[in-house]
Structure formats: C-alpha cells, structure tokens
Amino acid sequence: MTLDGAPIEALPGDTVAAAVLAHSGKAFRTTAHETPRAAYCMMGVCFECLLEIDGKANVQGCMTVAEDGMVVRRQNGLRRLNGDTDE
Secondary structure: OEEOOEEOOOOOOOEHHHHHHHHOOOOOEEOOOOOEEOOOOOOOOOOOOEEEEOOEEEEEHHHOEOOOOOEEEOEOOOOOOOOOOOO
C-alpha cells in the first residue's frame, strides 16, 4: 500500500491505522484549526483515525483491514462530507 505516495508495509491482519502508526507514528489528519490527530482508541469509537482510503474520505483506518495496493492519504484541514459539491 502507499501512504501519501510512499510505499509502506503491513503485516497480515493489520488494520490501516496499525500500518500507518508502525510506519511513521505521525498524525493521521489535522482538524480545521490545524490540530494534529492520530489513532487513539483503535476500536472505532473515537474517529481520530480518519484517512482517505482508495479515494474515499473520512474512512476509519482502525476498522479497515490493510490490503495490497491500497492508496492511503492523510487528511488535512476541513473536510467535505463524501458526495458534497461546491454548488
């Protein structure tokens, strides 16, 4: 899989959040006020692990099993909800 264009590895059964933490330990996203956030609970409750996975924004990395070929990106700043447009 890739994280922001760089290849990273995951062990079989790892979640995307576990792979990202093991790779860098850095923030997964920033809030609208540029506050860094990273995975916290690792069980789908806190929503701090939101990432863009395969083009879909706001996906919980801790609830997504890592797979070969995934394209993962950190989310920075205010995010639109999936399906929202500028109209």
